[in-house]
Amino acid sequence: MLSIKNLQAGIDGKQILKGINLEVNAGEVHAIMGPNGSGKSSLASVLAGRETYEVTGGEVIFDGKNLLDLSVEDRAREGLFLAFQYPIEIPGVSNINFLRTALNEIRAYRQEPPMDAKEFLRMTKEKQQLVEFDAKLVNRSLNEGFSGGEKKRNEIFQLAMLEPKLAILDETDSGLDIDALRIVSNGVNKLRSDKNAFVVITHYQRLLEYIVPDFVHVLYNGRIVKSGTKELALELEERGYDWIKEPAYSNS
Amino acid sequence: MIITTTLYDQLSAQYAERETATAEPWLSRLRANAFASFTANGFPTTKNEEWRFTNVTPYLKEAYQLQPAAPANGGSAIDLSALDAYEVVINNGIPVELPVAKGLSIHSLKEAANSPIVQQYLGQSINLSQQGFAALNTALFTDGLLIEVDKNASIDKPLLITHHYNAAWPFFAQPRLLLIAQRSSKLSVIERYVVDGQAALFVNGVTECVVAENAQLDHYHIQATPTNFHLVNFTQVSQKADSLYNNHTYTLPGASLVRNNLHLDLQASNTESHLFGLYLAGGSQLVDNHTLVNHANPHCYSNELYKGVLADSARAVFNGKIMVQLDAQKTNAFQQNNNMLLSDKAVVDSKPQLEIFADDVKCSHGSTLGSFDENALFYLKARGIGEDSARNMLVKAFAFDVTQQMPIAAVRDCVEALITQKMESLYDRV
Ligand SMILES: Nc1ncnc2c1ncn2[C@@H]1O[C@H](COP(=O)(O)OP(=O)(O)O)[C@@H](O)[C@H]1O
Numbered sequence: 191m192l193s194i195k196n197l198q199a200g201i202d203g204k205q206i207l208k209g210i211n212l213e214v215n216a217g218e219v220h221a222i223m224g225p226n227g228s229g230k231s232s233l234a235s236v237l238a239g240r241e242t243y244e245v246t247g248g249e250v251i252f253d254g255k256n257l258l259d260l261s262v263e264d265r266a267r268e269g270l271f272l273a274f275q276y277p278i279e280i281p282g283v284s285n286i287n288f289l290r291t292a293l294n295e296i297r298a299y300r301q302e303p304p305m306d307a308k309e310f311l312r313m314t315k316e317k318q319q320l321v322e323f324d325a326k327l328v329n330r331s332l333n334e335g336f337s338g339g340e341k342k343r344n345e346i347f348q349l350a351m352l353e354p355k356l357a358i359l360d361e362t363d364s365g366l367d368i369d370a371l372r373i374v375s376n377g378v379n380k381l382r383s384d385k386n387a388f389v390v391i392t393h394y395q396r397l398l399e400y401i402v403p404d405f406v407h408v409l410y411n412g413r414i415v416k417s418g419t420k421e422l423a424l425e426l427e428e429r430g431y432d433w434i435k436e437p438a439y440s441n442s
Numbered sequence: 443m444i445i446t447t448t449l450y451d452q453l454s455a456q457y458a459e460r461e462t463a464t465a466e467p468w469l470s471r472l473r474a475n476a477f478a479s480f481t482a483n484g485f486p487t488t489k490n491e492e493w494r495f496t497n498v499t500p501y502l503k504e505a506y507q508l509q510p511a512a513p514a515n516g517g518s519a520i521d522l523s524a525l526d527a528y529e530v531v532i533n534n535g536i537p538v539e540l541p542v543a544k545g546l547s548i549h550s551l552k553e554a555a556n557s558p559i560v561q562q563y564l565g566q567s568i569n570l571s572q573q574g575f576a577a578l579n580t581a582l583f584t585d586g587l588l589i590e591v592d593k594n595a596s597i598d599k600p601l602l603i604t605h606h607y608n609a610a611w612p613f614f615a616q617p618r619l620l621l622i623a624q625r626s627s628k629l630s631v632i633e634r635y636v637v638d639g640q641a642a643l644f645v646n647g648v649t650e651c652v653v654a655e656n657a658q659l660d661h662y663h664i665q666a667t668p669t670n671f672h673l674v675n676f677t678q679v680s681q682k683a684d685s686l687y688n689n690h691t692y693t694l695p696g697a698s699l700v701r702n703n704l705h706l707d708l709q710a711s712n713t714e715s716h717l718f719g720l721y722l723a724g725g726s727q728l729v730d731n732h733t734l735v736n737h738a739n740p741h742c743y744s745n746e747l748y749k750g751v752l753a754d755s756a757r758a759v760f761n762g763k764i765m766v767q768l769d770a771q772k773t774n775a776f777q778q779n780n781n782m783l784l785s786d787k788a789v790v791d792s793k794p795q796l797e798i799f800a801d802d803v804k805c806s807h808g809s810t811l812g813s814f815d816e817n818a819l820f821y822l823k824a825r826g827i828g829e830d831s832a833r834n835m836l837v838k839a840f841a842f843d844v845t846q847q848m849p850i851a852a853v854r855d856c857v858e859a860l861i862t863q864k865m866e867s868l869y870d871r872v
Contacts, residue, residue, distance in 0.1 A: 266824055280818050282840065282842030291831060
């Protein structure tokens with residue numbers, strides 16, 4: 191589904207991603223871990239198409255298409271979803287209007303007719319219950335005045351509504367208490383299927399107790415320096431990241 | 443007759459001709475004073491502090507005629523078909539259809555010129571020596587409307603005033619409205635424009651509103667016009683005790699020049715006033731809003747919120763003056779102006795002016811300048827929303843604090859649709 195080959199990117203001439211390789215297949219959950227500043231969020235941003243990053247090398251194939259050639263909105267319409275680390279507050283744009291617009295633009299891209307109002311309402315209700323998202327928040331302005339946890343839960347609600355093929359969760363666990371973490375993880379687990387895939391970016395092993403990954407990768411200094419199964423996450427929790435940094439230095 | 447003289451000479455000639463015609467002595471005196479006020483300074487130049495950023499001279503150079511072409515019948519109006527209203531049409535400045543409504547009397551101002559109420563109020567509240575354009579209108583207006591809401595009458599439907607102009611040749615129009623909401627009455631008025639023809643059209647309009655004790659007037663002014671339209675408008679509002687006046691002024695992309703003057707004179711205590719404005723401009727449009735709220739009495743509340751979105755080489759001026767006189771204790775006066783620039787070439791001059799002479803008051807003002815929030819745009823696009831829709835959502839969201847203030851849903855929907863429609867062409871050029 192997603193094939194990243196030797197991806198290199200930076201900002202203002204400073205190289206941040208120094209050759210990432212990653213293969214993600216349908217039905218898989220990949221965790222990307224690593225110390226602060228290693229480039230995890232940058233990877234998510236580059237995949238989503240944030241313009242501040244300049245891609246300097248490599249390629250990304252998403253479902254047969256060259257992802258890096260697509261606009262931000264077309265990436266989303268192709269089925270890529272980024273759950274933001276810091277969801278944006280947009281006063282004056284209602285959550286529900288935003289979702290309806292997004293959903294219908296995605297449908298238009300796929301040459302499907304707009305969803306009728308009744309069906310949209312039914313779907314909203316169903317998904318909102320599925321991911322335990324407060325109905326009152328659905329009609330409010332987008333993220334305006336939401337608590338940190340509510341914002342993260344809104345990301346998962348959007349994920350449920352838009353039904354992407356590939357979802358990248360960028361530190362969705364940061365700032366969540368254990369209850370919120372459980373709710374968010376339950377939501378993700380309910381949305382997992384053999385048709386979609388998840389890339390879960392996290393600093394902590396805690397989230398991976400709830401969302402159990404098939405693969406764990408360690409990103410350090412712009413490269414994936416180690417890959418393994420979920421046991422690797424436990425090892426990182428115990429030993430920290432220091433033991434893993436060395437090879438990266440020696441290679442660079 | 444081929445007119446080769448300047449606009450100024452034509453106006454002088456028109457005044458001389460008018461003088462020999464018979465009129466009530468009070469009206470002759472008013473017009474004479476007004477004309478003297480106008481000729482003392484002529485059309486304002488940028489040397490006049492109130493016109494520093496708005497040079498009208500180039501816009502007055504067209505070969506304007508004072509006589510309109512045939513009555514207008516083309517041009518397209520903004521769609522207010524969902525609005526259930528009493529309607530009055532003013533064609534080339536002359537009212538042609540006067541509705542009948544209980545509690546509401548509407549007359550041609552020309553025909554009502556001799557009535558006591560016109561004598562009592564017409565031209566009395568405007569400082570003509572300071573307002574050249576309003577003085578000119580006072581000296582030379584030929585027609586317009588007298589609208590009176592009876593005491594205690596709460597008019598069941600809004601009044602929609604359509605200003606319909608024929609710009610078959612360059613035309614300089616001077617319409618005049620006098621609107622009196624008598625004690626404890628209530629009315630909503632919506633003004634809109636329709637322009638037929640491609641020649642330059644200059645409208646120098648004056649509206650005087652009197653909101654009597656305990657009365658309420660909601661006043662909407664929707665300026666969605668083509669580029670050949672030029673507007674200098676002066677609205678003077680006199681509020682009596684316990685009255686409420688709400689103004690909603692919308693300037694949409696189109697007109698080359700719009701200068702709105704909105705002056706509120708709070709002549710008694712315990713009044714409430716809201717001034718909401720939204721200006722959206724592109725091309726080389728110039729939109730200038732000058733407002734004055736004169737707190738002359740205690741316990742009055744005024745709140746002003748103006749927002750602007752500018753694309754291309756558009757320019758906007760916001761000048762909001764709040765006067766709090768010595769006697770106006772316990773005044774609450776708030777003002778805010780926010781601007782969003784979509785292009786490097788767009789310019790805003792925002793100037794709040796607070797002059798406070800009383801000591802027990804609550805006043806605040808603020809002015810901001812920003813552009814599209816790139817993070818917000820990215821967030822919307824990352825959900826599959828296209829560039830244009832995303833920009834439109836953000837402009838609407840920006841305008842939301844203003845648009846949501848319109849209590850009439852049909853007008854609000856119309857304005858929101860206009861924002862989407864008129865801004866679309868501007869995003870393409872960003
Ligand atoms: N906007 C930016 N401008 C310059 N450098 C940046 C910017 N954003 C991130 N970086 C740098 O990129 C590197 C990786 O950051 P980030 O992707 O946020 O790492 P992580 O998510 O693993 O904590 C860091 O060295 C950080 O300082």
